Amino acid sequence: MTSRKWIALLLTLICFLTGLFLPALTVRLQDIHLSGSHWPLNHANGHYAYQGTLLNRVLALNAHLNSSPALFLTNREPADIPSGIIETLNAFLPVSVDHYEAAETFTLVPRQYAAEYRYAEAIFTGENYSLTVIIDEETGLPLRIELTAEPDIISLYLNENGLWGSLTKYANTLSLGELADGPTGISTLIQSQSAQIRGTQLGVTVTAMPSAGTLLFKLTGSVSP
Amino acid sequence: MKLREQLLFRCLAAAGLLLGLFGAVLLASSFDLQITRERTALETRSDDLANSLESSAVNYALQGIPLTDDLLVSVLRQLDPNAGLYAPDGSSILNASSPMSSDGITMNGQMLQTVRPVHLAGDEYHLLITADLSPLYASRSALLGGYILIYLAFMLLFSVFMLAIARRITRPIENLARISLNISEGALNQFVPEEGSCETIEMARSFNRMTHELTNRIERQKRFIADLTHEMKTPLTAMIGHADLIRSGRSKGEDAMISAHLILSEGKRLNALTARMIELILLGQEDFEPIPVSVQSLIEETADSLRHAAEQAGVKITTSHGGGAIPGDPVLLRSLLTNLTDNAIKSGASSVHIGSCLSGGYATLSVRDDGRGMDEESLHRITEPFYRVDKSRSRAQGGAGLGLSLCAEIARLHGSMLKFQSMPGKGTVVSLTLRGEEDDEA
Structure with a gap:
């Protein structure tokens, strides 16, 4: 065999072995390159841009209404509310809601946290009722509905639906899930029924004072240590 | 490699x-x-x-x-x-x-x-x-193992495939090399199989064409040498025989004179044969620059040069021409026309006509006689060297059978070929068509 043939054979063998082991070599080099690699986070503080969970906002609203020092209120200003809320209210309230008289938004900020929770508050009045609704701006859900009407209207409504029926109507409006049984409290002056929404830390409560002509629906939340 | x-x-x-x-x-x-x-x-x-x-x-x-x-x-x-x-x-x-x-x-x-x-x-x-x-990482290791197996299998199959392809590609070339070697060793009648791709088929065809042409040429040369040997052997034998008679004293007086005359005439014929041979060999190496040759001059000069010989043979030469000029070598064209006319005179004709006509940019020269004519077989072989239609008469007239071979070669050098029309007993017309042009004077 000539020397040229030997050289050609050798080169072919080198190319053959290169083709055989090149992927393994590349993979090894890739491992060396990857070992100890460090990549910065795309959005190190990105999670602060959120508006909180519904539970956060429910807890914040209820804490605010209970004058809790854990948060403070900012930015109360006039605003419009979604027109769909009137249809929602007419669907389960004993009065015919027409239009809101005043509406404004407000923001709650938990102390020591960068989150902000926004709500809208609307006041409706009619000949025989007065209605205050607080709506979660993020989801559009009515978190709190407080109706003041003639006692007969409230009594008739309660007689027709009962506390559980009223609660169920409100829960259906929220569309957050099925209700589990909850405690019922009845006294001569105040009737109250609460229920957990199954699988969540959220609950709904209806409180009625027929003699005073008030009916209160609210979404509640709780966490335990 | x-x-x-x-x-x-x-x-x-x-x-x-x-x-x-x-x-x-x-x-x-x-x-x-x-x-x-x-x-x-x-x-x-x-x-x-x-x-x-x-x-x-x-x-x-x-x-x-x-x-x-x-x-x-x-x-x-x-x-x-x-x-x-x-x-x-x-x-x-x-x-x-x-x-x-x-x-x-x-x-x-x-x-x-x-x-x-x-x-x-x-x-x-x-x-x-x-x-x-x-x-x-485990999945990648498995892939890497799979790659090695696939690589080895592919390279094995690819090697077999490429070996087959390489054999297919190089087989025609190897055949060509083998047959070329055989031809160089003397085995002429061998041909390359026409197979493979278009290029290799074309190469094989060209090679076979070349081999065929080479074989034909060698055959012609062999035949030519054999004929030449035969042509030279006959007069030489006669000359040797008569010279021996004179030398031994068996031929004396008038017989010696006859022997001397025969030696002289055979010697002249050998001389003429040698001259024609040289012309033919030189023609094979001819490379000339064509110049316009007047058709009128060509015809008239040829007729004039042969008129005396024709009169002695009782043949009348007439001419006609359509004018014009032919691009070519004047000496070769004159030789061609002289040979054709000489053959016509010797064909037993009573008249020979040398003519030309110019039409469509082409000039046709023709020599027509009313002599013995030729049969079909003779027409096919008429331009072969040393071929004679009537061997005894031709030899007696001092011919060697090379005249028409010379004419055919001159026609080929001018990019044309001789065309024969003949009938036994009726005569022969030999014509030659060349690219022609009008005379400036015309």
Whole structure:
């Protein structure tokens, strides 16, 4: 065999072995390159841009209404509310809601946290009722509905639906899930029924004072240590 | 090194390198993509966990429940049992090793870990999440093993395939080389099989054509030499015989004179034969610049030069011409026309006509006689060297059978060929068509 043939054979063998082991070599080099690699986070503080969970906002609203020092209120200003809320209210309230008289938004900020929770508050009045609704701006859900009407209207409504029926109507409006049984409290002056929404830390409560002509629906939340 | 081996080696080398590159790029890019996906998924998981943890912390704060490390551990375990947490001072609260690495995503062996800040009750804690990438590494190792098997199998099949292809490509060339060697050793009647691709078929055809032409030429040369030998042997034998008679004294007086006359006439014939041979050989090497030759001059001069001989043979020569000029060699054309006219005079004709006509840019020269004419077989062989229609008469007239061979060669040099029309007993017309042009004077 000539020397040229030997050289050609050798080169072919080198190319053959290169083709055989090149992927393994590349993979090894890739491992060396990857070992100890460090990549910065795309959005190190990105999670602060959120508006909180519904539970956060429910807890914040209820804490605010209970004058809790854990948060403070900012930015109360006039605003419009979604027109769909009137249809929602007419669907389960004993009065015919027409239009809101005043509406404004407000923001709650938990102390020591960068989150902000926004709500809208609307006041409706009619000949025989007065209605205050607080709506979660993020989801559009009515978190709190407080109706003041003639006692007969409230009594008739309660007689027709009962506390559980009223609660169920409100829960259906929220569309957050099925209700589990909850405690019922009845006294001569105040009737109250609460229920957990199954699988969540959220609950709904209806409180009625027929003699005073008030009916209160609210979404509640709780966490335990 | 054989062409077949060169093809095989080069193709194998190229295929090996290309396949290796392809495999390397594919494996590396695929793994890189998977790592990027894992990184993105881990960061998203880290974001979600940080959100959930902070939401829970906010909820405790809103309910007035103090946020202790135990409470954080409890919440985090519920959210993700494998997650770790560093206290604001960098110490581990849950599932975290010290020291804490900087914020970001870090590759640690076959583990990917994310450290991100999370703000709880005004303090900056750090959340640690890890992802085990060992399944990815195992999958890549399996792929690498698969690649090696595929590579070996492919290269084996490719070698066999390329060997077959290389054989197919080089077979015609090897055939050609073998047959060329055989031809060079004297085996002339061998032909290359016309097979393979268009190029190799064309090459084989050209080679076979060349071999065929070469064989024909060699055959013609052999026949020519055989005829020449025969032509020279006859007069030489006669000359030797008569010379011997004179030398031995057996031929005396008038007989000696006859012998001397025969020796002289045969000697002249040999001389003429040698001259024609030289002309024929020279014509084979002729390379001339064509110049316009007047057709009128050509015809008239030829007729004039042969008129005396024709009158002695009782033949009348007439001419006619259409004018014009022919691009060619005047001496060769004159020789051609003289030979044709001389043959016509010797054909037993009573009249010979030399004529021309010019039409459509072509000039046709013709010599017509009313002599003995030729049969079909003679017409086919008439331009072969040493061929004579009537051997005894031709020899008696001093011919060697080379005149028409010369004419045919001159016609070929001028890009034309002789055309014979003849009938036994009726005469012969020999014509030659050449590219012609009008006379300037005309």
